[in-house]
Amino acid sequence: MRFKLIMSVKFLMLLFAMMSLKPSSGISIIEDVVDIIKLIQEVSEGVQIVWNLIDNAPVDTSKLPIVLDKHGEVMRRMDELNDHIQHSEKLQAEYFAMTIETLKHEFHTESLLTHKLSEIEDMTKVIAKHYRYMTEVQNFTDKLDAFTLNNFAEWCVKPGSNSLGYLTDALHSNIFGEPEDKSESSLFAQMMANYEKDESQICTAERSPQQYAYDLFTKLMLTELKAYLMMEFSWMTLRESGKGNFTLEMSLMRRNYQERITHSKQVLLDVMTRIGRVYWRCDPMNWQSKLGVSYDQVTRLLQGYVENEVNLNNDSSCFQTCEDYTDVRSQGCIANELCTKQPRCEGRLHSCQFIGADMTVCQSNATSNITSSRRYDYIQFNNGRRLGQDGIEVETVCATGGDLAESWSKWIFWRCNYCFCLCDEESLLSDRYFNLRDTLSDYQRNMVVTGARFVKAQRVFHLQLQQGELLPGGLVNQSSLAWIPLELYDVSNVDIRNGYDYHKLNYNSRAMDLDEIAVDNDTLVVTGARFHVLNNHLNLEVRFSTFNFTTGHLIRPDVDSIWLGNDWRKEHQDKPRQKLMLYDPQVSTKSALHSLPLSKDNQYMEFVSSSVDKDAAQSTVPFIDLQDVVPNPAVSLSGLGIYHKGRRGFGGFFAPKVVTYNFWEKLLAP
Numbered sequence: 253m254r255f256k257l258i259m260s261v262k263f264l265m266l267l268f269a270m271m272s273l274k275p276s277s278g279i280s281i282i283e284d285v286v287d288i289i290k291l292i293q294e295v296s297e298g299v300q301i302v303w304n305l306i307d308n309a310p311v312d313t314s315k316l317p318i319v320l321d322k323h324g325e326v327m328r329r330m331d332e333l334n335d336h337i338q339h340s341e342k343l344q345a346e347y348f349a350m351t352i353e354t355l356k357h358e359f360h361t362e363s364l365l366t367h368k369l370s371e372i373e374d375m376t377k378v379i380a381k382h383y384r385y386m387t388e389v390q391n392f393t394d395k396l397d398a399f400t401l402n403n404f405a406e407w408c409v410k411p412g413s414n415s416l417g418y419l420t421d422a423l424h425s426n427i428f429g430e431p432e433d434k435s436e437s438s439l440f441a442q443m444m445a446n447y448e449k450d451e452s453q454i455c456t457a458e459r460s461p462q463q464y465a466y467d468l469f470t471k472l473m474l475t476e477l478k479a480y481l482m483m484e485f486s487w488m489t490l491r492e493s494g495k496g497n498f499t500l501e502m503s504l505m506r507r508n509y510q511e512r513i514t515h516s517k518q519v520l521l522d523v524m525t526r527i528g529r530v531y532w533r534c535d536p537m538n539w540q541s542k543l544g545v546s547y548d549q550v551t552r553l554l555q556g557y558v559e560n561e562v563n564l565n566n567d568s569s570c571f572q573t574c575e576d577y578t579d580v581r582s583q584g585c586i587a588n589e590l591c592t593k594q595p596r597c598e599g600r601l602h603s604c605q606f607i608g609a610d611m612t613v614c615q616s617n618a619t620s621n622i623t624s625s626r627r628y629d630y631i632q633f634n635n636g637r638r639l640g641q642d643g644i645e646v647e648t649v650c651a652t653g654g655d656l657a658e659s660w661s662k663w664i665f666w667r668c669n670y671c672f673c674l675c676d677e678e679s680l681l682s683d684r685y686f687n688l689r690d691t692l693s694d695y696q697r698n699m700v701v702t703g704a705r706f707v708k709a710q711r712v713f714h715l716q717l718q719q720g721e722l723l724p725g726g727l728v729n730q731s732s733l734a735w736i737p738l739e740l741y742d743v744s745n746v747d748i749r750n751g752y753d754y755h756k757l758n759y760n761s762r763a764m765d766l767d768e769i770a771v772d773n774d775t776l777v778v779t780g781a782r783f784h785v786l787n788n789h790l791n792l793e794v795r796f797s798t799f800n801f802t803t804g805h806l807i808r809p810d811v812d813s814i815w816l817g818n819d820w821r822k823e824h825q826d827k828p829r830q831k832l833m834l835y836d837p838q839v840s841t842k843s844a845l846h847s848l849p850l851s852k853d854n855q856y857m858e859f860v861s862s863s864v865d866k867d868a869a870q871s872t873v874p875f876i877d878l879q880d881v882v883p884n885p886a887v888s889l890s891g892l893g894i895y896h897k898g899r900r901g902f903g904g905f906f907a908p909k910v911v912t913y914n915f916w917e918k919l920l921a922p
């Protein structure tokens with residue numbers, strides 16, 4: 253049988269792809285990921301072939317010993333195996349920049365974990381050093397004397413506590429524990445648990461925990477493979493130099509190697525089944541000046557607005573208090589008062605309150621872009637309190653001059669006070685629309701959803717989806733990835749309707765349901781998503797279609813697909829949704845700390861105005877994160893979700909998250 257050229261760096265799925273593709277077409281689906289399982293297999297098979305060559309070689313004392321004949325078949329093949337390991341290592345280093353050294357920095361405290369990692373680092377270095385030596389030796393075998401080579405070989409395989417064999421065993425049990433131990437207690441599992449808990453690690457690595465586990469595993473296995481190749485090389489050398497047959501020793505060494513590999517795969521598999529598959533985006537480096545790029549906002553939904561009580565009722569009376577006006581309209585305008593100098597709130601006024609009698613209102617410059625959705629920069633009360641003072645020096649002069657608003661007395665008994673209300677006004681300046689139309693992947697062309705992001709287009713927020721061609725094993729053709737074009741429309745068009753095409757937020761309907769719609773059923777992948785309005789909340793529904801894992805084809809996606817929402821799940825049917833509150837939220841982008849996911853499944857949160865004190869309630873929070881949420885490499889999905897992230901005291905962001913299809917488990921399973 254012809255020895256098949258080893259192709260070690262193809263993605264896992266090439267295995268499956270080869271059923272439909274000719275290997276000679278040479279299409280590598282994802283060049284970036286090392287298929288370590290395949291590489292392990294290839295090295296083992298390659299070594300076996302080398303031994304067959306040695307065993308079958310006729311005894312010919314006139315020829316060079318095999319290990320010294322670098323042009324001979326045996327050394328050529330050893331070189332080839334070495335090339336593949338080194339190539340994989342290089343690829344992996346490019347794709348997965350994390351080294352054990354940088355990993356150590358990620359653990360903030362001097363812990364047992366850090367200590368163990370240091371040990372592992374040392375052992376890895378020793379193995380790497382010797383491996384380098386071996387490859388150099390192979391280059392210079394002509395000039396090398398047998399003595400040096402034998403010394404090297406003896407170090408590799410001799411019994412004893414500082415040999416390579418011992419080191420490899422120790423390295424393995426340090427990382428993966430002993431086969432009889434629980435896999436949860438292994439360092440590998442601990443590192444993964446640590447990764448899942450620590451957002452700063454996730455942000456650095458930009459990987460779902462499952463992807464991270466696989467990459468880490470690959471890194472560790474490459475060292476294992478190097479050690480194995482060295483030991484095989486050493487036995488060859490020793491046997492060639494007539495030191496003995498070593499049949500027993502070699503079979504022992506191989507058995508240990510096999511046991512280690514089997515055990516590591518088992519630990520990886522255990523970890524994979526327990527670990528999360530959710531991928532979400534961390535904040536960009538700096539939110540400032542990223543409006544419209546990394547984030548956007550609902551504008552003027554409920555905005556701080558100053559109005560005198562006399563204008564809040566039909567009788568121009570001042571019999572009541574500000575707090576009595578909870579849902580009214582601005583009715584009139586008394587001459588020479590603030591209402592003649594500011595744009596009137598044409599919508600309803602909510603939650604009015606008395607803050608102080610006399611004030612200076614600093615209106616925003618309506619022509620300046622950044623502040624265009626604000627009414628006021630700040631409000632300075634004569635009693636010293638200032639709303640929206642945050643970030644503005646007390647001495648700052650108001651760019652637009654500032655307008656006085658002073659309460660007055662009427663009929664001696666009554667005070668006509670200025671109230672601070674929230675204005676719910678639909679206008680061209682108020683972007684408050686969410687698309688309700690279905691977004692479907694092009695399932696006729698076997699496309700599935702691979703990612704999501706929010707986009708604001710023509711004042712409407714859309715959850716845009718990315719699609720890619722489904723391949724066998726739940727994988728996706730990376731060169732077919734594309735964002736599904738938005739269906740754009742103008743909300744002022746008479747044919748475009750609220751409740752059908754879009755949802756218009758208002759005081760009574762402004763909540764976002766926070767759910768993760770994912771399935772455990774591994775015959776289903778995501779092929780669409782939509783928002784609908786459920787109990788006055790924006791609620792996410794996800795479309796799932798069945799596919800054949802072997803062929804990678806969707807099965808009757810036009811008729812057999814299902815839309816699932818959170819309410820469909822049994823465990824949530826009796827549990828009411830929990831409301832998440834924002835208390836006195838500062839503008840989302842002003843947080844110096846990066847956001848953390850703060851919501852759980854089956855919760856909801858309303859769009860509210862920002863803090864009265866910190867921002868004069870001029871902004872609508874949460875903001876919307878616009879970043880692409882596509883894991884690298886892109887794969888098919890088992891779910892989609894919307895969550896809230898941020899920090900206490902800030903408005904935070906709504907953002908999509910994805911749940912990657914669980915194909916590793918299937919591949920690693922024996």
Ligand SMILES: *[C@@H]1O[C@H](CO)[C@@H](O)[C@H](O)[C@H]1NC(C)=O
Pocket residue numbers: 387388391
């Ligand atoms: C071995 O030789 C090849 C070319 O003959 C060279 O590309 C390679 O870098 C050398 N490797 C080492 C480790 O010296």
Ligand SMILES: *[C@@H]1O[C@H](CO)[C@@H](O)[C@H](O)[C@H]1NC(C)=O
Pocket residue numbers: 497499
């Ligand atoms: C060496 O091992 C081979 C089988 O691998 C066997 O045929 C041979 O007899 C052994 N030679 C010695 C000297 O033990």
Ligand SMILES: *[C@@H]1O[C@H](CO)[C@@H](O)[C@H](O)[C@H]1NC(C)=O
Pocket residue numbers: 564565566580
């Ligand atoms: C003011 O009058 C309008 C129409 O005349 C009415 O719809 C509204 O309810 C009245 N508001 C109050 C606060 O009485």
Ligand SMILES: *[C@@H]1O[C@H](CO)[C@@H](O)[C@H](O)[C@H]1NC(C)=O
Pocket residue numbers: 617618619620621651652
């Ligand atoms: C408002 O902003 C524009 C553009 O930034 C500027 O040209 C104009 O002078 C500003 N007006 C006032 C009153 O500050």
Ligand SMILES: *[C@@H]1O[C@H](CO)[C@@H](O)[C@H](O)[C@H]1NC(C)=O
Pocket residue numbers: 619620621
């Ligand atoms: C506001 O921003 C838009 C798009 O970024 C730009 O086209 C426009 O000129 C800006 N207007 C002002 C007044 O700066």
Ligand SMILES: *[C@@H]1O[C@H](CO)[C@@H](O)[C@H](O)[C@H]1NC(C)=O
Pocket residue numbers: 279721729730731732
């Ligand atoms: C991947 O997609 C590209 C572009 O759509 C196409 O040319 C190529 O044949 C696809 N590869 C596979 C393996 O389907």
Ligand SMILES: *[C@@H]1O[C@H](CO)[C@@H](O)[C@H](O)[C@H]1NC(C)=O
Pocket residue numbers: 773774775776798
């Ligand atoms: C998975 O979903 C398919 C299609 O909806 C269904 O036929 C199958 O019974 C489900 N399998 C499990 C284990 O729930």
Ligand SMILES: *[C@@H]1O[C@H](CO)[C@@H](O)[C@H](O)[C@H]1NC(C)=O
Pocket residue numbers: 800801802803
């Ligand atoms: C998937 O497709 C293969 C090949 O066409 C077929 O043999 C197998 O029965 C299919 N599996 C399912 C679950 O439909």
